[in-house]
Amino acid sequence: MKNGKFGALDLTMGSMFVALMAIGANITSIVPFLVIGGVPITLQTFFAVLAGLLLGSRLGAFSMFTYMILGLVGAPVFAQFKGGAAVLLAPTFGFIVSFIIVAFVAGKIVENKRHLSRYIIAAIVGTAINYIFGTHWMYAAYIFWVDAPSGFTYSLAWYWMVFPLPKDVVLAVVAGILAFRVDKSVLSKSNFRNQQNVA
Structure with missing residues (x-):
């Protein structure tokens, strides 16, 4: 990135993570055994964290924004x-925004x-943001614009998040390492990181 603008290498790296997010969202279609107890093991949070750690804050966020827009226009x-x-x-759209x-x-x-x-801490913090933002959005959605399941409460919204939590904590540590x-x-020896240092 030079003069605050993304170059060809930046856009290539960002596009790669857009593709990884799409794969991570539907990984169970490729490997269906990754559904445990009816809960699909997705890799979206893992790749969103990696995007920030490897691409940097601006390009990482931009790649996630591109992923969101791509999905909203119909892909x-x-x-x-x-x-x-x-x-x-959808009540789960907050998780997409959180990426x-x-x-x-x-x-x-x-x-x-x-x-x-720092990498491990950053990955865990990122995962926590995903859970906090996404779960509160989901709760608000069920309260204000989506018909909530019978007996739905704030506690129940968080109870649902208990099932994927161990997987996401482990993946956060893996992402950091x-x-x-x-x-x-x-990256430290590549033109990509050198470009970022110059920006």
């Missing part, structure tokens, strides 16, 4: 191959100090 990139403006009213914030915050945390501990190793072994 089947969301979970269960959904797409289109109707997704705006932009997740990538930005995770990227900001590691931009100045690229230590392993993976991003640190990729940065040290590849």
Whole structure:
């Protein structure tokens, strides 16, 4: 990125994460055994965190924004191959919005100090943002514009999030370690990271 503008390499890297998000949203279509207890094991939060850690806060957030817009205009990139403006009213749309914030915050945390501990902390913080923002959006959706299931409460909304939580905590740590190793072994020596340092 030069003079605050994204270059060809930036856009290529960002596009790669848009594609990874689409794959991560529908990974159970490729490997159906990743549905445990009826809960699909998606990799969206994992890739959103990685986008921030590897691309940086601005490009990472921009790639997640692009993913969201691509889905809203009709591309089947969301979970269960959904797409289109109707997704705006889905109770889970808040999780999609949160990916932009997740990538930005995770990227900001590691931009100045690229230590392993910072990467892991950034990944965990990003995952926490995804849960907090997405769950509150879901609760508000069921209260204000979607018919809530019988007996739905704020506590029940959080109870639903207990099932994917262990997976996402483990994946957050994995994302932090993976991003640190990729940065040290590849990106720190590449034109991509040098471009970011100059910007």
